[in-house]
Amino acid sequence: MLEIKNIDVLYGDVQVIWGVSFEVKAKEIVAMIGANGAGKSTILRTISGILRPKMGEILFEGKPIYKIDPFKLTELGIAHVPEARRLFVEMTVEENLDMGSLRGEARVRREKTKAMVFELLPRLRERRRQLAGTLSGGEQQMLAVGRGLMSLPKLQMFDEPSLGLAPLLVREVFHTIRKINGEGTTVLIVEQNVKQTLLVADRGYVLETGKITQQGTGQALLGDEHVKTAYLGV
Amino acid sequence: MAAQVELFLQTLISGFLLGGLYALIGLGMALIMGVMRIINLAHGDLMMVAMYVAYWLFTLFHIDPYLSVFVATPLLFFLGVGLQKFLINPVMKVESILPHNQVILTVGIGMILANLATVFFTSNYRSTPVSYASKAWYLTDFWKNAPIELSLSAPWSLSFLAAVIITVALWFFLTKTDTGKSIRATAQDIDAALLMGVNVGVMRAVTFGIGAALVGGAGCLFIPIYYLYPSLGKQFTNVGFVITVLGGMGSTEGAIIGGVILGIFESMTATYLGMGWAPVGRFLIFVAALVFLPGGVASILRKQRLGK
Numbered sequence A: 001m002l003e004i005k006n007i008d009v010l011y012g013d014v015q016v017i018w019g020v021s022f023e024v025k026a027k028e029i030v031a032m033i034g035a036n037g038a039g040k041s042t043i044l045r046t047i048s049g050i051l052r053p054k055m056g057e058i059l060f061e062g063k064p065i066y067k068i069d070p071f072k073l074t075e076l077g078i079a080h081v082p083e084a085r086r087l088f089v090e091m092t093v094e095e096n097l098d099m100g101s102l103r104g105e106a107r108v109r110r111e112k113t114k115a116m117v118f119e120l121l122p123r124l125r126e127r128r129r130q131l132a133g134t135l136s137g138g139e140q141q142m143l144a145v146g147r148g149l150m151s152l153p154k155l156q157m158f159d160e161p162s163l164g165l166a167p168l169l170v171r172e173v174f175h176t177i178r179k180i181n182g183e184g185t186t187v188l189i190v191e192q193n194v195k196q197t198l199l200v201a202d203r204g205y206v207l208e209t210g211k212i213t214q215q216g217t218g219q220a221l222l223g224d225e226h227v228k229t230a231y232l233g234v
Numbered sequence B: 001m002a003a004q005v006e007l008f009l010q011t012l013i014s015g016f017l018l019g020g021l022y023a024l025i026g027l028g029m030a031l032i033m034g035v036m037r038i039i040n041l042a043h044g045d046l047m048m049v050a051m052y053v054a055y056w057l058f059t060l061f062h063i064d065p066y067l068s069v070f071v072a073t074p075l076l077f078f079l080g081v082g083l084q085k086f087l088i089n090p091v092m093k094v095e096s097i098l099p100h101n102q103v104i105l106t107v108g109i110g111m112i113l114a115n116l117a118t119v120f121f122t123s124n125y126r127s128t129p130v131s132y133a134s135k136a137w138y139l140t141d142f143w144k145n146a147p148i149e150l151s152l153s154a155p156w157s158l159s160f161l162a163a164v165i166i167t168v169a170l171w172f173f174l175t176k177t178d179t180g181k182s183i184r185a186t187a188q189d190i191d192a193a194l195l196m197g198v199n200v201g202v203m204r205a206v207t208f209g210i211g212a213a214l215v216g217g218a219g220c221l222f223i224p225i226y227y228l229y230p231s232l233g234k235q236f237t238n239v240g241f242v243i244t245v246l247g248g249m250g251s252t253e254g255a256i257i258g259g260v261i262l263g264i265f266e267s268m269t270a271t272y273l274g275m276g277w278a279p280v281g282r283f284l285i286f287v288a289a290l291v292f293l294p295g296g297v298a299s300i301l302r303k304q305r306l307g308k
Helices: A040-047 A070-076 A093-099 A106-110 A109-118 A122-126 A138-148 A167-182 A195-202 A220-221 A223-230 B002-036 B043-061 B067-095 B099-122 B152-177 B178-189 B190-195 B199-225 B230-246 B254-271 B273-290 B296-306
Strands: A003-009 A014-024 A031-032 A055-059 A078-080 A157-160 A187-191 A203-208 A211-217 B134-139 B149-152
Touching: A003 A040, A003 A078, A003 A106, A014 A031, A014 A040, A014 A055, A014 A211, A031 A195, A040 A078, A040 A157, A040 A187, A070 A078, A070 A167, A070 A223, A070 B190, A078 A138, A093 A109, A093 A138, A093 B178, A109 A122, A109 A138, A109 A167, A122 A138, A122 B002, A122 B254, A138 A157, A138 A167, A157 B099, A167 A187, A167 A195, A167 B099, A187 A195, A195 A223, A203 A220, A211 A220, A220 A223, A220 B296, B002 B043, B002 B149, B002 B152, B002 B178, B002 B199, B002 B230, B002 B254, B043 B067, B043 B099, B043 B199, B043 B230, B067 B099, B067 B152, B099 B230, B134 B152, B152 B178, B152 B199, B152 B254, B178 B190, B178 B199, B190 B199, B230 B254, B230 B273, B230 B296, B254 B296
Parallel strands: A031 A187, A031 A203, A078 A157, A157 A187
Antiparallel strands: A003 A014, A003 A055, A203 A211, B134 B149
16 A cells, blocks of 8 residues: 655755665554654655655555645545644644544545544543643544544554553553554554554564664564564563 | 723723724734744735725725725735735745745835835825714713713724624634634644645635735724825834734734733823823833733633643
């Protein structure tokens, strides 16, 4: 579904991503793990078109998307749940959800999708008229997930969904991601919380200083010696 | 004593009416500030353009200034969109030593508008002598034995009312339509808005257009109670700037409250210190806001709502 072919990404003159290639197949949960600063968020931001690759290609359903205006990507079926949630804090929960469904088919089916999101994340229904900034951390993450779902994505990308959450909430977030995947959405997760992520992922990639150093199934990576010592502290 | 109370209340009323109109000027500037992160220093000059539109419609075709709102606001909207698209946007893309080239550009746009108006319309003072210019309602008309006398000027009240209507319409637009929500979202987080599929470039142009339309509307409401000359813009740019700072950079609610505060404060200084002191009052409030309330009225509102 999503193919990244040999991309280089630079911030100004500083290269942060070096020839990264990977793919996400339909219905999969793919994890990209790595330490802080390895370039994980950069890759997601490049897929979303906020950054542009200097070299290489990004294909979505076989078509190149790395030259398209970033605001057109939601319509193609890519939702990006950004790092630190990036909600519109001075808008209500419901308005945030509306923002997730501005274009095309998603706009037409807004109310239906909203009902579905409220079904999946009932806390959001209770707080629909509240300002997003007044929600707790866990609720904010749920809202970010729900806002992504509003665009009826084929592929939903999560940037550090467990960031700043209590362990119990982290489990809830991953449980929700699994549920979303069960309903047919392909998922790409970028995480520092390696254990939880690899537990839910079908396949994973390890990113170190801008290069992919390892790949394999979630289980295989969890058992890998290098991953164990470097990321799991075992 | 009664005379003192009467003077105070009368000043308060006219300050409040003036504040409503100021709020409309400030709203446009705050919207632009919120979405584009620049202070539009051509704001008052755009208002001047709208006032000339209203003036000529009145002089040539006897169209009431309040009706020219319907002509001037769309006209100013397109002028604003055009200025943003063809002048400001290209400059925003250029990386330069001065980070706020766009702000300097708006100063230039303002100068050109003011000077073009001088070239075409001369620097004569003009006004629209409407038939109801001196009509007013008095408290004693309604309450025979009132201990004090207060008056309410008809054109001032009408202008205030129209400003309130425009403000309410703007509120509906910003909270109930997707375009309005997208504008607010862009002001809060540009990257997140982009990820939601908001065409940020179009939103910038639309916002500049709306900001210009709002101040254009304000111009039409001002001309029945004010006079017009080409360089009047600077004064109202100042007003808008002070309101934007007082309200909290980019906050629309803050701009409304800031506008009313400024209107009342100016009215008070004019009454108790003399007409010439009104600008001093304006800058006093500006400095006070920067020193004591750097986040503006919006920071108080935010604290109440978000608890931080």
